[in-house]
Amino acid sequence: MEENKIVPTLYEWAGGMPMFLELFDKFYDKVLADDILEALFKHMSKEHRLHVAHFVAEVLGGPKIYSESEGSHFVIIRHHLAKHLTQQQRLGWMQLLLQTADELELPDDPEFRSAFLAYLEWGTRIAVINSKLDKLEEPPDMPMPIWGWGVPGGPYQS
Template identity: 50%
Template sequence: MPEHPLHVATWLAEVFGGPSDYTEHHGGYAHMLSKHLGMAITEVQRFRWVGLIAQSADEAGLPGDPEFRSAFMAYVEWGTRLAMGNSQPEVSPPRRAPVPRWGWGEAPPCAG
């Protein structure tokens, strides 16, 4: 999927307060959820993806200060754990929800 990195970047931009491009162009939460349903993501796969996102953040020149990285990686941890849970075959996650808006220190409530 050559377009996947762009979709991830667009999703993350919206989550962190940028424009609602993921919602407007891809369908928001419902679309993102549909891409993970039934994939049965494992903890090993989730952990690897977290590492790749951290490496990509470095390569993209995102700020490296502890405050920024703490908030950024907290979202990545939170989001990947939800995605992993929602990807399991026996799970029926909510089909409609807004794209989460991540703050710079607090986590939104987990609905899953």
């Protein structure tokens, strides 16, 4: 008889909250030294790194620190409104985050990296789309995204 295996969340597989805190701390050091991204982030709050770490950790199956005490998916989207982000900025953000993930030796198995990269691609592309808007049509209680090992189904819906 086959054993029931408990599949860890992406959050657990990555190393838990200590890894997410270190990832986004080191990542934002790189962002502030980047010619393209520095201007976008030079005025970020002291808590920005922590909020992003908590948000991404929660989306990937971690504790609900962000949604229970720091914000919501609506709040995250609202932060991107009217920023007019470019593909060059999005790609730079992605490149620096993936470089930092490699430096910190986040798991590099194909399954984890595929799911991790898929979330980052999805999230940054949504951020670019939302950055072109001046106001949100979404309800304030919209649910937090939940990202796991699988793949999303169906085409993009605007």
